Amino acid sequence: MAKSDPFAPKPADKFTFGLWTVGNPGADPFGGPTREKLEPAKIVELLGDVPGVHGVNFHDNDLIPIDATDAEANQIKKDFRKALKRTGLKVPMATTDLFRDPVFKDGAFTSNDAEIRAYAVQKVMRAMELGAEFGAKTYVFWGGREGAESDATKDPVVAIKRMREAIDFLCQYSIDRKFGYRFAFEAKPNEPRGHIYNAVTGSYLAFIQTLKHPEMCGVNPEMAHEHMAGLNFVHQVAAALEAGKLFHIDLNDQEFGRFDQDYRFGSISYKHSFFLVKLLVDYKYDGLKHFDSHAFRQSNYDDVKAFARGSMRTYKILEHKVKQFNKDKDIQKLLRQINRKSKAAEQLVSKYSKSNANALLEREFDRKKLAERPLPYEELDQRVFDLMMGV
């Protein structure tokens, strides 16, 4: 009997892919597609061949082309629903394509044209309905065209106000229609716009607090987006987790500072990926883990399946490494040594009181001695490398 794979993913892991990710036909700005375009039902079948997938997400127009007739739309939905039934895949997240059509060339919610802004809100209302038809409970907002190439063209303060107006409207609509959605905002610094508003996850964490319904709004951070800007993704996700706002996550990879590469999760940044998984495990994130990446342009659809299997396998292997890290006696000893406790010091600053403030002002600290306490960070960091390499 074959030994069971300890890294085999299960639907309970909540790994998801998008119609637009595994169905990506390989086009780039310099060349056309290298794979045939697959119908939505075919993409579901493809994912069905990959064991352990939880679900498939879509933009409204990944499922129904923007100019489809009602009859065409109904047929596509029928085929898609059948494929979901056959494969047991769920549709946990839906989103809107507010970037592909020329009408959105200057943005959707932040467009300078009031009629386009209204059209964008209407398009989301309809797309929310479509997502709800298939059971989606998370609704992602990625403002790919909400930005500018030149700040001569749009007032960035007005842009924030327009964005808020649209989101407040849509929150109330979701509540009225009892869709039960939680909104997840996805930041990106650039591409396709020269500059995109709300460039990092932290921007959205602040924006959410200004909304009429902050409780139903959170974020969908994407690894590649923060890496494009040279930022530490783990810290952005930590901020979201700490605020109770990590509603969804887009996993992929990217060389720092390059164009938007959408590589397979874990394929570039081994160490950052490890610490990301560690964060999600340690803080018990049990939400959706969406692989927002696509296979190399050279791949055929068999290799796309290998890409999907690999994405989940990498996550499971890193999860195993995290458990090893958390159990490793030497590592844990080093961590205890580094995190020095002092009841007296902690009591003084944990809560403000006049007497604490006075006692703190009186206290003598031996600055030189404190500075001399060892911090064996080199040793600890090397242990992480050994552990990851299996040495």
Ligand code: GCO
């Ligand atoms: C990108 C984004 C998108 C969004 C998607 C869902 O860089 O193109 O990551 O893939 O995640 O539109 O909102």
Ligand code: MN
């Ligand atoms: Mn992206």
Ligand code: MN
């Ligand atoms: Mn994304």
